[in-house]
Amino acid sequence: MAGDKVSFTVNEGEIFGFIGPNGAGKTTTIKTLLGLLFPTSGKAEVLGKPAGDIQAKQRISYLPESPYFYEHMTGAEVLDFYCRLFKMNAATRRKRVPELLEQVGLSRDGQRALRQYSKGMLQRIGIAQALINEPDLLFFDEPTSGLDPIAHKDIQDLILSQRKQGKTVFLSSHQLSDVENVCDRVAIINRGELVKMGSMDELLHAGRTIITVSHPGSDLVAKVQPLSEHISQDGEFTKFYTQTEENVHKIIDAVRGQATLVSVVPQRQTLEDLFVEIVREGRH
Amino acid sequence: MIIWAIARTTVGDALRKKILQVFIVVAIGLIVLSLSFSQTLSFSSQRGASSDFMLLKSFGLGMMALAGIFISLILGVTLIPQEFERRTIYTILAKPVKRYEFITGKFLGAILTLGIATGLMGITFILTIVIKAIGAQQLSASPTLGQMLGSTTEKVAIFDWNMVWGVILVYLQFMVLSSIVLLFSLIFTQTVNFFMGAAVYAVGFMSTVVISLGGAEGANVALQLFYKTISYVLPRFDQFNIPNQLLHPETQVTNMGAYTGMMALYGLLYTLLALVAAILIFERKEV
Amino acid sequence: MTDGKRKMLVALVVALVAAIVLIQFDLEPKYEKIVHAGKQIGENKSGDMMAELPGQFIVASFTGFKQVVAGALWIRADEFFHRGQYHAIVPLVRMVTWLDPHNIDVYTTGAWHLDYNFVDVANSLSDKRYIPASIAFMKEGIRNNPNIWDLYFELGWTHYHKKLWDNEMAAYYISEACKYDSVDPNSGTKQRRPDFVDRMKAHMLEKIGKFDEAEQQWNVARKKVEEALAANLKKPGSGGWVDQGTLDLCDRNHSLLLLRQGWRYGDMKRYEQGLKIAERVKTPEDWVEATQSARKDYESRIGRHWEGDASKPLDGKFNASWLRAAPRVLVIKGTVNIIPASEYKGLASESFTHWYAQNQAAEPEQQVRWRDGSRVYWRLQDIDYEMPDVDKFSWNTNLENTVAWGDIYVGGGSFLTKINMSDPRDAAMYPLKAEKYKLTVWMEPVDPGMPDYVEDRVGWKGEALIDSECLDTTTRPGYRMLKKEFILSRSDII
Structure with a gap:
């Protein structure tokens, strides 16, 4: 794993919470895992492949914090664009895009331009683009930051539904309630260091x-x-x-x-x- | 296909930039407005219609060049940094997209956007000239008016191929400029890059000055060699700006089609050079 | 990316740079050709001022960055100058002065290009049709910068005197120049007018026969130098470098003005005054000797009746003719009796020059029979051509007109020149569209190319000249010239 002193493993099929205050190194860790940043020392591996490996990327996805996307495009167009990045052919894309919109509850808004979307809707598009390749491992960076309570809840449900499908979710947040409600295991980092890690029960029931x-x-x-x-x-x-x-x-x-x-x-x-x-x- | 998807999205995104639209609309507006220019505005000697044409063509080509240079700079400066601001670059690179595909897509997108902008301005420009030429022909066809205007009224061809070459040359320089600025945008901040790009254009545009510096008598031999080398490696924007040849088809010293072809090759190679350098840099860049 | 691929890409970068340089090698000559075609265009199509100027400049000058654009344009103009593309400079200077109307260099350079540098290929004659434009441009510069001497002087000297041979106007403008000092463009402080401006005014007054005013002006000029010397203005940048030599220069010229009045018109009072001033000057040695010799000549003439060297008539025996040597090629030739060596025998000015004595003393085969170096002038123009009124001038130069002039060296009493208008590159300069043309061939002492020794014999205004056929006293009232005029039809030339 990456970072200075961060070392952990994520189990398959769990929602792994990754928490720490702002600036603790959460995003850096995720970006390193995605191969966007390069580890200064040590190595980062994801799904048994070096970070940034194209084959690994086929099976993972990423939702950055507060993404904006190309606001002139409609929700469907954005998803179509991201589908193309997976080299999906037109027929597949025609099928996949409505599915994705359906999945995130945007079926009725797919033809509207993103500039008319609320923050929550944008975030759903973000999740939809992360689901295109039915990834085994999803990285969500602060997925609920800045959302109103209802949107917040919707996003949480979306994340939970991923676990039901057997996906592994790597969820970074400084919103503890998020993590508490949905995560199986949690790692707490501060100043680039892993401070504590364990299952929710281990961490909380040890009272x-x-x-x-x-x-x-x-x-x-x-x-x-x-x-x-x-x-x-x-x-x-x-x-x-x-x-x-x-x-x-x-x-x-x-x-x-x-x-x-x-x-x-x-x-x-x-x-x-x-x-x-x-x-x-x-x-x- | 990935490259194409990125390029297409880039074009759609770029064309929706307000500042870009303003430049294109103003340029087109001024080109149309230039129809009303007559020799009263010209510093040229009185040569009737052909002097009006000279101004019209010179102004049109210049307007396109000026608007296009700004568009090129703006595009080159903003395209990639904006991907960071919107964080789209992370979602894209988290997908099975190779880094070179992303960069190539952005380059292609910029070049296509400039193509569309130049196309719009160029068509307006050529149409303006055709309209003016038709007007002039009707004027000189009328015997009384012809007499009034005196013998200076010359027959003007309706369509001038040189203007097509002119538009293409104008476009080629945008391609080179925006590529260089795109490359720089991986290294410099936006403001720095804007001025760097403008400086590169200015230096390339004035490269004959560099050459004459090199040719100055008594100059240090090493220095001469240095200037000479620079003049060969610099993007020679001056070579894209050849109004005398374009405005004077009668003094045809070189085949304009062939020259434009050579310049196109030159421009493409330069663009490719910037692209490959950008790929090399981006490959090692932390995003 | 693997290291192997990376190395390949680096190699590709190197290959691309090499390819670009190679293509540039191919493009360079083509581009040069195009650039030089600009010059050719200028020669063929005089007046296309838009051609060389990239449109960006035209557009940019509509923006707020006027000074910046003006500066950039001026750099560009310099570039064109080094390439010899004078035509391209004119629209540039036009725009620079429009953007920055106080840039003196731009006016002087622009005007100079207009009437000096549009030169034909065959004869190296400048295109005279641009002189009005040049003068109008200078006048515009003066309107924008009326309180400094520079442009007045430039207009008077470079354009009226040297180009138009119009000494009256030259004297007027140089006198105007003497009313103003200059301003240092860097500091904005007032700068003393250089002394040569004042001296030039004296010379020009002499040229137009205003001898008394010229003399006064010498006193003014000398006083100015004295003051400068007193103020110790020796360093450069203080408006001219002055020393004892400058003072001597004033004295020599002043004395010559007076001596010549003595020699040419027999005015003994002036002769005496001139000698007194001349004797103040102690260097160079030959000047002192000449002064002593003149003093002797002066003394020998006291009490004798003498009306001056220019009082003895000299028959000009002027004859000129033209022929068409080839289509569009005219030859002008003729003879003139100016001036046989023997005419210098016993002249008062000989006391100073000793030219005749030296010629006599030479070996017989070395002796010359003629004092060569005078000039005959010619002018060919549409019969009804008149120079446009520069005060009503609007940058329109009518290029339908044909007008040209030049001068011919006279040697051994004869002259010959060829006016070649046949080079296709010069077609624009010699449209030859009129049906009738006037060819004038003349000689007059006041022309700027005429050496002093001609005037020593015939007087400033040609007082000694007589000629049974060609004497003309009406063209320039008060002056005598030898002149022949021909009317040619178009077919005579083509």
């Missing part, structure tokens, strides 16, 4: 569980104390924090009969929290 107990006796507190990392008093409630599932069960067993168990809440950390935490750490 703590809070067991809230009403009026525990001091014996009980003493008994549970070794199992919890932290104990806090909140009025009549005492909260026990623990990391592992095993300890959760042990604490529940201990509490049972001794006091009233009010709640057991697994503290699922949001990606946002994780991200902020990581970026902060990076600053120190």
Whole structure:
């Protein structure tokens, strides 16, 4: 992989989130993978081929951030142009272009010039052009940036539908909610460095569980104390924090009969929290 | 086919540039307007209709050249940087498109656009002259008017092949200029490139000055050789501008068709040179 | 791209450069031919000023970048000049002055091209039909730059005196020039008028017989030099370099004006005044000797009756004839008795020149019988041709007209010249469309090509001239000339 210190693998058929603050090196990484930029050292391979390889490009696609396209053309003309780049013949193109428009929900707008398109529609055209070759691997760079909530949702759905078809999507974003909702795995990079990587569950479920107990006796507190990392008093409630599932069960067993168990809440950390935490750490 | 697709799209895109349209429309407008020019505007001696024609032809060719030079510069300067601004270059190069195909497509697109622009202006220009010539013939055919105008009224041919050669030569220089500027656009920023391109045109246009510098008596031999070499390698825009020959078919010193052919070959080779150099540079360019 | 392919492309670049250079080798001569055809066009079709000018310039001058365009055009004009394409320069200078009306060089150069450089192939005669255009152009320049001496002087000297042989107008314009100083184009500061302008005014006044004014002018010119010397204006750029030599130059010329009045008209007072001034000058040696010799001559004439060297009549015995040597080729020949060597015997001016004495002293076979070097003038024109009024002139030069003139060297008392109008390249200069032509052959002392020693014998205005057939006193009132006029029909020439 490319970049200075970025190294990762993407599994087939997953949506791989690639997040980091602006300027973290997301786009650079993608461009390197596409062969638009050249790695200063090391090598970039995609689908087992060196980055930029023509054969590899047959099987991948790319949607840059906020593309504009040739605004004098209609949606259909733009797609026709991109189809030509895959050397599709006229008959194939005639079939493929309406399919693509259909796929991104622009069937009725295909004959309108792009300058009349909204930002969301342009983005759909962008996705449509990325789908022409039914790629195995799609690179989406900030696909939802600058979109209104409805368009945002539509684009997310489009991305999710790709996974259903068994495609691998490489999604870069600084919009964490995007990634959180759709990605299987996430890599977080900051300042050109890979900071953290894992499945959504690995990254987020590694949180703590809070067991809230009403009026525990001091014996009980003493008994549970070794199992919890932290104990806090909140009025009549005492909260026990623990990391592992095993300890959760042990604490529940201990509490049972001794006091009233009010709640057991697994503290699922949001990606946002994780991200902020990581970026902060990076600053120190 | 990929090259052609890129070229076609480029043409469509370029022709929709407002500034380009303005140049073409203004040039065409002024060429049509030049119908009203008469010798009163001319600095030439009174030679009746033929002097009017001289002005008309000279103005028309000059107008085309001037508008075309700006169009060439604008096209050459903006075509590729705009692909970056719109990020279309990334979508295109992410497709199975070879880099040389992209560059070649852009070159071809620029050349075709200039062809269309020159064609529009050229047809207007030649039509203007034909209209003027028909007018002049009717005037001299009328006996009383003929007398009034005196013996200076000369018979003027309706169609002048030299003007066709003139339009072609004008076009060829656009081709060379825009190719050079396209090549530069891979290296320089747009503003720098615009002035670089204008400078290249000016130097090429004045290359006889360079040559006479080289021929100056007492000049350093090495320097002479240097100037001489430069004059051979420079794009010789002066050689595309030969009004005396075009406006004076009676002093035919060389076959204009053959000369134009030679210049076309020269222009094509120059364009090809710029293209190959551009391919070499673009191949190593990070986009 | 593989390295192999890359190398191939680099090789292709090299090959393309080579091919371009090769084609340029082929194109160069063709282009040169076209460029030089411009010159030919100029010769054939005088007046096509648009031909050489790329239209870009014409269009560009409609824009706001006037000065820039003017500069570029002027560079271009220089290029044409080096190629000898004078015709191409004229429209350029026309436009440059239009764009930048204060560029003095452009007026002087443009006007000079107009009446000097449109030259025929066969005789190297300039096309006289452009003189009105040239003068009109200069006058336009003066209108745009009325407060500096440059263009007045140029018009008077280069055009009226040297080209039109019109000393009256030359004297007028050079006198005008003496009213103004100059402005340094770089700094905009006032610059002293060069001294030669003032001296030239004196010479021109002498030429038109205004001797007293000429004398006054010598005093003015000398005073100016004295002042400059006092102010120590020795360095270049201060409006002329002056030193004692400049002062001597004024004195020598001043004294000659007076001495000649003495010699030619026997005016002893002037003779005396002239000697006094001449004696102020201490260099060069032969001047001092000549002055001493003249002093002796002066003293020998005191108290004797003497009316001056120009009072003794000299029969011009002028005869001229023409013949058609070939179609469109005329030969003019004739004889004139100006001036036998013996006529210089005993002349007062001999005290200065010793020419006769030296000729006598030479070996017999070395002795000359004639004092050669005078000039006969000819003019061939449509019978009704008149030079257009330059003040009403509008750049229209009528190229239907035929008008030409020139001068002929006189040696051994005879003269001969050929006017060849047959070269097809000169057809535009000699349209010969009129039915009748006037050929004039004449000689007059005031013409600029006439040497001083002719006037020493016959006087400034030809006072000594007599001729039973050809004496003319009406053409230029107050002056005597020898003149013969012929009327030719078109068939006589063609």
